[in-house]
Structures are given as C-alpha cells and as structure tokens.
Amino acid sequence: MSNWKNLYSEVKKRKxxxxxxxxxxxxxxxxxxxxxxSGRYEKPEKIIPHMYASEKKVIKPxxxxxxxxxxxxxxxxxxxxxxxxxxAHTRIYKYVAENGGWLITTDWxxxxxxxxxxxxxxxxxxxxxxxxxxxxxxxxxxxxxxxxLEIELQTAKWGGKKKTEESFRWWLEAKSFPITILNYxxxxxxxxxxxxxxxxxxxxxxVYFDYGKSGGRVIHLxxxxxxxxxxxxxxxxxxMILTNILDEKVSYKVGLKKSTxxxxxxxxxxxxxQTPSQMQSGTIYTNIPTTSMPTSATTTTTTGLDxxxxxxxxxxxxxxxxxxxxxxxxSNFENYxxxxxxxxxxxxxxxxQCLNIQINEGICKICNRILLW
Numbered sequence: 001m002s003n004w005k006n007l008y009s010e011v012k013k014r015k016x017x018x019x020x021x022x023x024x025x026x027x028x029x030x031x032x033x034x035x036x037x038s039g040r041y042e043k044p045e046k047i048i049p050h051m052y053a054s055e056k057k058v059i060k061p062x063x064x065x066x067x068x069x070x071x072x073x074x075x076x077x078x079x080x081x082x083x084x085x086x087x088a089h090t091r092i093y094k095y096v097a098e099n100g101g102w103l104i105t106t107d108w109x110x111x112x113x114x115x116x117x118x119x120x121x122x123x124x125x126x127x128x129x130x131x132x133x134x135x136x137x138x139x140x141x142x143x144x145x146x147x148x149l150e151i152e153l154q155t156a157k158w159g160g161k162k163k164t165e166e167s168f169r170w171w172l173e174a175k176s177f178p179i180t181i182l183n184y185x186x187x188x189x190x191x192x193x194x195x196x197x198x199x200x201x202x203x204x205x206x207v208y209f210d211y212g213k214s215g216g217r218v219i220h221l222x223x224x225x226x227x228x229x230x231x232x233x234x235x236x237x238x239x240m241i242l243t244n245i246l247d248e249k250v251s252y253k254v255g256l257k258k259s260t261x262x263x264x265x266x267x268x269x270x271x272x273x274q275t276p277s278q279m280q281s282g283t284i285y286t287n288i289p290t291t292s293m294p295t296s297a298t299t300t301t302t303t304g305l306d307x308x309x310x311x312x313x314x315x316x317x318x319x320x321x322x323x324x325x326x327x328x329x330x331s332n333f334e335n336y337x338x339x340x341x342x343x344x345x346x347x348x349x350x351x352x353q354c355l356n357i358q359i360n361e362g363i364c365k366i367c368n369r370i371l372l373w
Contacts, residue, residue: 004046004047004050004226005050007050007232007235007236007239008047008050008051008052008239008243009050010236011236011239011240011243012025012052012243014148014152015148015243015247018148018151018152019147019148019151019152021147021148021247023256024247024250024251024256025052025247027250027251027254027256028052028053028054028243028246028247028250029052029053029054030054031054031250031253031254032052032053032054032055032073032246032247032249032250033053033054033055033056033071033072033073033074034048034051034053034055034056034057034072034073034074034075034076034246035057035058035059035067035069035071035072035074035075035076036048036056036057036058036059036075036076036078037058037059037060037061037063037064037075037076037077037078037081037084038058038059038060038061038078039061039077039078039079039080039081039083039106039108039109040079040080040083041078041079041080041107041108041173041224042078042079042106042107042224042225042226043078043224043226044058044076044078044225044226045058046226047225047226047239047242048076051242051243051246052243053246055072057072061081061083061084061085062083062084062085064084064085064088064091064092065085065087065088065091069091069092069095069099069101070095070099070101072101073101073102073246073249073250073253074101074102074103074104074245074246074249075092075095075101075102075103075104076103076104076105076106076225077092077103077104077105077106077109077113078106078109078224078225079106079107079108079109079224080107080108080109080112081105081108081109081111081112081113082108082112084112084113089113089116089117092113092117093117093118095216096118096211096212096216096217096218097211097212097213097214097216098212098214098216099214099216100212100214100215100216101216102216102217102218102219102245102249103216103217103218103219104219104220104221104225104242104245105218105219105220105221106220106221106222106223106224106225107173107176107177107221107222107223107224108124108177109220110122110123110124110177110179110220111123111124111177114218114220118209118211118218120182120183120346120347120348121181121182121183121186121187121209121218121347122179122180122181122182122183122187122204122207122209122220123179123180123182124177124178124179124180125177125178125179125180125200125201125202125321125323126323127177127178127200127201127202128174128175128176128177128200129172129173129174129175129176129177129178129196129199129200129222130172130174130199131172131173131174132171132172133169133170133171133172133234134169134170134172134193134195134196134199135168135169135193135194135195136168136169136170136191136192136193136205136237137191137192137193137194138150138190138191139189139190139191139192140188140189140190143188143190144244144247144248145190145206145208145219145241145244145245145248146190146191146240146241146244147244147247148240148244149237149240149241149244152236152240153168153233153236153237168233168234168236168237169233169234170191170193170205170222170223170234170237171223171224171234172196172222172223173223173224176222176223177222178196178200178201178202178204178222179202179204179205179207179220179222180202180321180323180324181204181207181321182324182347182348183209183342183346183347184314184316184317184320184342184347185314185342185344185347186209186210186347187207187208187209188207188208188209189203189204189206189207190206190207190208191204191205191206192204192205193205196222201321201323202321204222205221205222206219206220206221206222206241207219207220207221208220215252219245221241225238225242226238309345309367309368309369309370310369310370310371310372311343311344311345311346311364311367311369311370311371311372312344312345312372312373313341313342313343313344313355313371313372313373314341314342314343314344315339315340315341316340316341316342316349320333320340320349321333322334322335322336324349325349326349326350326351326354327343327348327349327350327354327358327364327365327366328350328351328354328355328357328358328365329351329354331351333349333351336351338351338352338353339352340352341355343364343366343367343369343371345364345367345369346364346366346367346369348364348365348366348367355371358371359371
C-alpha cells in the first residue's frame with residue numbers, strides 16, 4: 001500500500017468482503033460524521049479524508065469554539081491538545097457527558113484534555129518514551145473497537161510464517177506519554193505492550209471509559225493515529241481501530257445495535273463535592289488548573305457532605321501501579337505486599353490498613369460517598 005488512500009480503501013474492502021460488515025459500512029457512508037482537531041504532532045488531515053463517512057472534517061485547535069461538536073458522532077483531538085482554548089473545555093465536556101458524543105484523544109492530550117476535563121480515570125505516568133516501535137498484544141479481540149483486527153492480522157498478507165506473542169507493532173514518537181490507569185473498574189484496556197511497560201512503567205496502548213448518562217465515551221491511545229513509523233501492519237491496525245470506533249457509534253445511532261447505558265461507572269462533576277479546580281492534588285488528581293466547568297443545582301459545597309451516595313469497595317489486581325498514592329496516607333504502593341482496594345465510584349486506592357481506618361470515618365476521603373463492602 002503506497003499511501004493512506006490505498007490503506008483505507010483496503011480496510012473498507014476487507015470489512016465488506018471478509019468481515020460481513022457491508023451494512024455497517026453503508027450506514028457509516030450515509031450517516032457517519034467525524035471531526036478531527038489537528039495538533040502539532042497529530043496530523044489527522046493525512047487519514048480523515050480517506051475514511052468512509054458522510055462527513056469528514058479537520059479543523060485547527062482554535063476553531064473548536066466556532067463549530068457545533070454535537071453535529072458529529074466522533075471527535076478526535078490530536079496531540080498535544082493544549083492548543084485548544086481553555087474556554088472550549090466546557091463544550092468538550094458537554095459533548096461527551098450530556099450529548100453522548102465519543103471523544104478520541106492521542107498521546108499528550110491525556111494531560112491537556114483528559115486529565116483536566118475528565119479527571120480520575122487515566123493520567124500520564126510522568127515518563128517520556130523513546131522514539132521506537134514496540135510490539136503490542138490485543139487483550140480484548142472480540143471488542144467492537146477491535147472487531148476483525150486479530151483475524152485480519154493473521155491472514156497471509158500480514159501474518160507471516162513466524163508465530164510470536166505480539167499482534168502488531170505500534171510506533172511511539174519520542175516523548176510519548178505512557179498511560180496510568182486510575183480507575184480500574186471503569187477503564188477498559190484493549191491493547192497493551194509488555195515492552196512499553198518494561199521500559200517506561202505502563203503497558204496500556206489503547207483504553208476507553210464511559211462517561212455521562214447519554215452514552216458518552218472517552219477513548220485514548222498512546223502515540224498518534226497516523227503512526228508514520230508503525231510500518232504497514234501497524235498502520236493497518238490503526239486504520240481498523242479508528243474506523244471500527246466510528247462503525248460502532250453509527251451502529252447505535254441508526255439502530256443496527258441497541259443502545260446501552262454508559263454503566264455504573266459514571267462520574268459527573270455535579271455528583272461530587274468538588275469541581276475540577278478543587279480536586280485534591282497529591283492523590284490521583286494532579287496538575288489540574290482552575291477551569292470553569294458545568295454545575296447544577298444539586299451540586300454540594302466543598303464544606304458539606306453528601307451522604308446520600310454510596311460506593312462499593314473493590315479489591316484490585318496485583319499489577320496495580322506502584323507509583324500511585326494511597327488516598328489516606330499519601331504513600332505509594334511500591335514494595336507493599338498487602339491487599340489494595342479502591343473506591344469503585346471515584347477510583348482512589350487505599351492500602352488495606354488505611355481503608356480500615358477510613359471505614360471508621362464511614363466515607364471515601366475523596367468523593368465522600370459511604371463506603372460499602
């Protein structure tokens with residue numbers, strides 16, 4: 001494949017001929033709308049024009065304030081994301097939380113967009129990768145975002161003769177931001193890399209979480225969608241994933257799939273005692289600037305406690321990031337061998353002994369919900 005046009009034509013052809021998705025492709029061509037916001041390091045103009053969709057638009061960061069985000073099924077915000085005016089953050093929040101939009105962010109936008117507008121789910125771990133290509137593993141091959149990917153990568157065109165544990169290779173540009181999971185009950189990891197974890201501390205490559213009461217979703221990937229150095233196999237994987245995301249969103253929109261609620265992991269600023277600018281630093285909410293965000297009449301003050309809400313206590317796996325800090329004692333989990341628990345609603349972690357202390361208080365230290373086993 002000599003260029004992006006040929007690549008996306010190949011993806012469309014394979015979906016129709018090999019994956020039995022002709023009806024979905026036709027629905028996206030008729031109804032699908034995707035908007036991409038370019039960045040200094042993300043160049044969506046290379047790929048968006050070649051996707052199958054009824055509307056495909058690429059804008060500059062400053063133009064986010066001028067456009068109706070709700071017109072689009074999927075909005076892609078490219079790295080670094082900090083060129084988008086702060087005044088647009090509320091628009092992005094409402095697009096996802098209130099209008100059920102799906103947001104894709106890449107690389108450095110984890111810090112400039114996701115951590116600020118949707119705190120408490122994922123964050124940058126503070127490391128910066130080298131300029132390299134890493135092998136990846138598909139963790140959820142049957143997930144709609146990855147539909148057909150593993151099968152296609154095993155065909156003669158891509159598979160090769162040698163069997164390996166990797167599915168494909170993903171390009172990490174110099175100084176890409178590794179992804180730390182903050183809320184294990186809400187965030188789903190679809191693709192990871194053992195090499196990425198070994199060298200830079202975190203394995204996730206592609207993750208997402210649901211947000212809002214209208215089916216909103218935030219999808220984040222390390223590096224960029226155009227993956228110049230990902231070679232043909234990595235570029236094909238990237239193209240499959242991006243088109244699959246739009247496929248899935250449009251399938252709900254036109255009724256090819258039944259719409260389902262975002263789930264029990266909804267986090268809304270109106271349901272907490274704090275706005276993003278009031279979130280505590282030193283726990284999981286770090287580097288959050290003062291930002292004007294939506295409020296509601298039901299929002300409680302920072303001095304009062306809303307004891308009507310409850311949250312389950314959930315034990316997390318042994319691979320919990322050791323660099324995270326306990327919500328109570330503010331110490332990390334490095335060399336800690338005991339059990340680790342999180343508040344299911346806000347995702348903050350506790351050492352077992354710290355949780356026992358906090359339970360005596362009756363509520364989570366961060367979100368003030370009543371803690372229940």
